[in-house]
Amino acid sequence: MRTVGVEEELLLVDPETGEPQALSSAVLARAAMDDEDQAVFEKELHNQMLEFATHPQSGMGELRAEIIRCRKEAARHAGEIGCTVAALATSPLPVRPSVAVGRRYHWMDEHYGIITQEQLVLGCHVHVSVESDEEGVAVIDRIAPWLSVLSALSANSPYWQGKDTSYSSYRSRVWQRWPSAGPTEPFRSAERYHRRVASMVATGVLLDEGMIYFDARLSRRYPTVEIRVADVCLHADTAVLIATLARGLVETAAREWRAGVEPAEHSVSLLRLAAWRAARSGLTEELLHPVTMRRMPAEAVVRALLDHVGDALTETGDLERAQDAFAELLRRGNGARMQRELLRRTGSLQDVVIECVRQTQA
Template structure:
């Protein structure tokens, strides 16, 4: 069974006002004093962000337990210095992001200017183990049309600088300002994949391979395929659903590769349109079906995804739980819908943030 790991980026906020707080260094210093959390939490691009990474897990129940524990520990460490954490993919309230003062982040600010300063967006990255780079690239080639569905399921960023954007995942629109971000062409082999990355780095527009921000990539650090398409999810249960579906997609793609089945040859232009549609409407309207690239109700496309990975999820014992979780998400809404319903009910973005703090910790 393939192992799965999750990285979540959390927003540091004032527990009373909901305003972002640039206190990541202080929170990390607190976490470093705790032996159990020394290697769990990491600094991110902006000082209003805190990242944690789970261990690789085979069991989704174990993965869920670790995500819940890390969120609670993040809140505990933040609380000790007067702030807390919210699983929000953008700040609903206006914010002036503070870029971290290490050499890498300063290079990025010098290179990309305002695009770096405005990148206060928070994602959920999922790593799934693969046996080789060749298998990993074959998986990346075959995942491409399904990634917008994950975008729609995880969408959790409707507000930006105090206003409703009209998007369910505005984070994804900001993320695409990076020159290496987004969907990719079919590579066909690990050799072609690595040659392209080397050529991209050689342009000087990127600092190194770590700045390859493809929607799905072979991790430069671990023997995994890494998907970076999801918003950080408001509820831990949604993060586990995304991880479950990603493992199912990776296993399904690997089987197709071993059986000699070619990847769908959709152009990057069509994939970008599918991704835009998912970011715009989330689960409230229509999505582009990964097979036909034509509009269908979101519910139908989500169920098509479940059907696509059914055999893989059945093999890991996750099928029924994934079905139930998808139906609940379609019924109750993703993070974007929850945020908008809170805004409609309270009329206050501060109340949206403070209520989402409670959702973050379950």
């Protein structure tokens, strides 16, 4: 069974006002005092962010338990210095992000200017194990049309600098400012993938291979495909659903590759349109169907994804749980819908953040 790991980026906020707090260095110093957490939490681009990474897990129950534990530990460490954490993909309240100290971040700030300075967005990255780079690239080629559906499911960033953006995932739109971000056409071999990456780095526009921000890429550090399209999810159960579907997509794509099934011939232009539609609509309107690239109700498109990965999820024992999790997500709403409903009830973005702090650890 393929293993799965999740990286989540959390927003550091004041527990009373909900305003973002530039305290990541202090939180990391506190976490470093705990031997168990030293390798779990990491610095990110902005001082208002805290990242954690789970261990590779085979069972989704174990993955869920670790995500919940890491969130609670993040809140504990943050609480010891007077702040807390929220699983929000953008700050609903106005914020002036501060870039973290470090040679890499200084280079990014110098070269990309306002893009770096404004890039306070928080994602959920899913690593799924693969047997080789060749299998990994074959997977990347074949999962590309389906990734916009994961973006719609995870959408959790309707607000930006105190305003409603009219998007469900505005994080994904801000992320597209990076020069290497977005979908890719089929590479068809690991050699071509690595040649493309090397050519991009050689331009000098990117600092190194770590700045290859494809929607799905080969990990530099692990034998995994890293899927990078999801907002950080308000609820841990949604993050587990994204991870479950990601593993199903990887396994299904690997089987197609071994069976000689060619990847879809959708252009990058169409994939970008599907990503935009998912960012705009989330689960509330229509999405583009990954096969036909024509509009369909969001629920029907997600069910098409569940059908597509159904055999893989059945074999891992995850199909029924994924179906139930999706039904609950439809009933409750993703993070974007919940944030908007909270604002309608309370009339206060501050109250939205405070309630999201609570639900982050629920």
